[in-house]
Amino acid sequence: LAKTTQPISMDSYEGQEVNITCSHNNIATNDYITWYQQFPSQGPRFIIQGYKTKVTNEVASLFIPADRKSSTLSLPRVSLSDTAVYYCLVFSGGYNKLIFGAGTRLAVHP
Amino acid sequence: GAVVSQHPSRVICKSGTSVKIECRSLDFQATTMFWYRQFPKQSLMLMATSNEGSKATYEQGVEKDKFLINHASLTLSTLTVTSAHPEDSSFYICSASLGQGDEQYFGPGTRLTVT
Numbered sequence: 001l002a003k004t005t006q007p008i009s010m011d012s013y014e015g016q017e018v019n020i021t022c023s024h025n026n027i028a029t030n031d032y033i034t035w036y037q038q039f040p041s042q043g044p045r046f047i048i049q050g051y052k053t054k055v056t057n058e059v060a061s062l063f064i065p066a067d068r069k070s071s072t073l074s075l076p077r078v079s080l081s082d083t084a085v086y087y088c089l090v091f092s093g094g095y096n097k098l099i100f101g102a103g104t105r106l107a108v109h110p
Numbered sequence: 111g112a113v114v115s116q117h118p119s120r121v122i123c124k125s126g127t128s129v130k131i132e133c134r135s136l137d138f139q140a141t142t143m144f145w146y147r148q149f150p151k152q153s154l155m156l157m158a159t160s161n162e163g164s165k166a167t168y169e170q171g172v173e174k175d176k177f178l179i180n181h182a183s184l185t186l187s188t189l190t191v192t193s194a195h196p197e198d199s200s201f202y203i204c205s206a207s208l209g210q211g212d213e214q215y216f217g218p219g220t221r222l223t224v225t
Binding site for chain 2 (some may be wrong): 034036041042043044046047049087097098099100101102103
């Protein structure tokens with residue numbers, strides 16, 4: 001399972017765009033990149049998943065360069081309610097086991 | 111999306127007693143479920159993989175005799191913390207997926223406090 005590295009914490013202000021980058025140098029050919037969000041005392045919530053290039057949904061975008069050794073989660077116009085821990089995970093379609101890293105603690109300020 | 115529930119949401123028990131936590135997939139069948147533990151300000155730590163109809167697979171360092179896992183049906187997995195001690199106090203979270211490689215859906219978690 002590929003290990004991921006992401007910043008421990010980030011600060012932002014309401015209305016700004018936030019980009020969280022994750023490194024996964026040992027990503028395998030079959031691996032997908034997945035991001036989860038977790039609020040205190042709640043289970044993680046799926047945000048977005050991708051394999052290459054760019055993926056966009058109603059809450060975020062995921063940018064993956066051609067070498068796939070990193071990925072960037074982009075949250076447009078964050079609000080106070082986006083304050084949470086964000087986890088980047090890499091997993092193989094055949095493996096299914098998720099190993100969580102430390103995550104990035106995002107604090108959004110008024 | 112698929113829904114996973116946990117019961118109870120929080121439980122307080124005395125040291126030495128056993129506690130059972132249920133994890134249910136409400137609108138889909140899950141042949142595989144996962145159990146995690148999370149201490150305050152820390153990340154989720156995978157404890158075991160629960161397989162329907164067979165024995166659970168435990169991660170290194172997790173005592174299988176202390177954390178009993180039963181996956182008797184395609185919608186229910188249970189985690190029993192036996193002879194609980196204060197150091198077992200933690201947030202326990204389960205997850206399930208529709209199939210191999212699919213997105214995992216997490217339960218809301220169970221806060222266990224052992225006094």
